[in-house]
Amino acid sequence: TLRVDGLEASGTDALVRLAFPDGREIRRILTKEEPSFVVPERESAGRVFTDYVRLGFEHLLTGPDHLLFVLGLMLLMPTRRKIVAGVTAFTVGHSLTLALAVLGWLGLPPDLVEFAIAATLVALGREALRGDREQSFLVRHPWLAPAVFGLIHGLGFAGALAALGLPGHAIPLALFAFNVGIEIAQLAVVLAGWWAVRALVRSSTSLPRLVAELPATVIGSLGVAWCLERGLGLLGL
Secondary structure: OEEOOOHHHHOOOEEEEEEOOOOOEEEEEEOOOOOEEOOOOOOOHHHHHHHHHHHHHHHHHHOHHHHHHHHHHHHHOOOHHHHHHHHHHHHHHHHHHHHHHHOOOOOOOHHHHHHHHHHHHHHHHHHHOOOOHHHOHHHHOOOHHHHHHHHHHHHHHHHHHHHHOOOOOOHHHHHHHHHHHHHHHHHHHHHHHHHHHHHHHHHOOOOOHHHHOHHHHHHHHHHHHHHHHHHHHHOOO
């Protein structure tokens, strides 16, 4: 039995990785509700799947840049059909680069990826603040632009997954499960925010301009702030 003391009061989880001389690896997420576990002879596929679904779900909901991008897409797209197209294209894009990066076929410096992710928020905020929103490139091409931005965000997901580590005997399963967790969280965000975003868009003509433009301004401003912060990091400052 392996136990991590202090999880109950720490406010965080622990990812335990056991590596055996024969090459086997076992990973387990320990929480305040389950701070210990009995080491099995081999980690089951079901356990790998549930653990990595949870990691993917938590990563999206605790990653403000990814979360803001999904909310910004909803704010920008004027119809349900375009929102579905934009979110689906974003999913396809980040799923592709997540798989390529985790399998070692694609890679960029993490600091550059984080800067590029912040830049996507700047672009999204700018487009959402356009007076002629219908002429926005993102709105006119709800598949192409979100897919390209998704490629960038997928590299960020891959960096997070690489930091967590992958079980050597079940890399494809863990990769798939992590992506499933991201998609479940993304769907939850869309469902939770749909009515609020639609109400804001419908009432935007009757609201003071400052109030109507506040969500897009916040998204764009945070993108600018993160670009500056991450840009300075790229320069070693």
